[in-house]
Amino acid sequence: MKSPSNKCRIFSSFIHNESSIRHFVSKLFNNRNDIDDILQETFLRTFEADKKNQIHEPKAYLYRVARNVATSYRSNKHSRFTEYLEELDIVLDWDKIDNCVESNLYAQQKLGIYCEAIANLSPQIRKVVLLRKVYDLPVKEIADRLDLSASTVEKHLAKGIRHCNKAIQIRLGDTAVNRHGTARDRRTP
Known part of the structure; x- marks a missing residue:
């Protein structure tokens, strides 16, 4: 010691x-x-x-x-x-996370293109599309607010949605549009 x-x-x-x-x-x-x-x-x-x-x-x-x-x-x-x-x-399932991130980016791209397309619409059609798609107003209420017939609102809405979906198809090239006027992804995950 x-x-x-x-x-x-x-x-x-x-x-x-x-x-x-x-x-x-x-x-x-x-x-x-x-x-x-x-x-x-x-x-x-x-x-x-x-x-x-x-x-x-x-x-x-x-x-x-x-x-x-x-x-x-x-x-x-x-x-x-x-x-x-x-x-x-x-x-963690990294493949799912990668797909999720990719899906979010893709959705952001589509939203950006959609917004640009709406901005390029005539003022009357833009109002109709925004009141229907953003504010979710029924066609009748949009017609009353804008002092238009319901038929004219429906025609403006159809024309605006076609224009926006065409912009998405042209820019992204890989989507199909369903009958509700929204683009859906055709790519396989």
């Missing part, structure tokens, strides 16, 4: 060099908690090693242990992150 002065020698060497070891480790890690963990592990390993064999150069030994602990800590942290990503791969 070592004399108490040897144990104190390791402790005092650690206390005396703690700030410089902290600075050394902070070059490898930014997170204060990681640095604290590494310093604690450095002291414990050095203290345990001194119990087995007397350490003649505690300062040099502390730095060497700090470097080894930091390397091991980084490797373990990277390994834990890799394991997390592997678990995430099992849980």
Whole structure:
């Protein structure tokens, strides 16, 4: 068993060099908690090693242990992150996520084209299409608001929707239009 002065020698060497070891480790890690963990592990390993064999150069030994602990800590942290990503791969179906993202982008493209096409309509037809498609008003109410006949509203609506769907077909080239005047995707997932 070592004399108490040897144990104190390791402790005092650690206390005396703690700030410089902290600075050394902070070059490898930014997170204060990681640095604290590494310093604690450095002291414990050095203290345990001194119990087995007397350490003649505690300062040099502390730095060497700090470097080894930091390397091991980084490797373990990277390994834990890799394991997390592997678990995430099992849980998440990346193909479905990719398809979802692609579908959202496609829908945004279609909406953008539809808006541009509406903007290019004559003012009267644009009002009819917006009141029906955006505000979901019935044809009769649109006719009353715009002081038009129901037949004229229906003709304006049909003309506006045809124009918008044609714009989508021309720009995207891979859609079919159903009888309700909305474009549906013909692509296979």
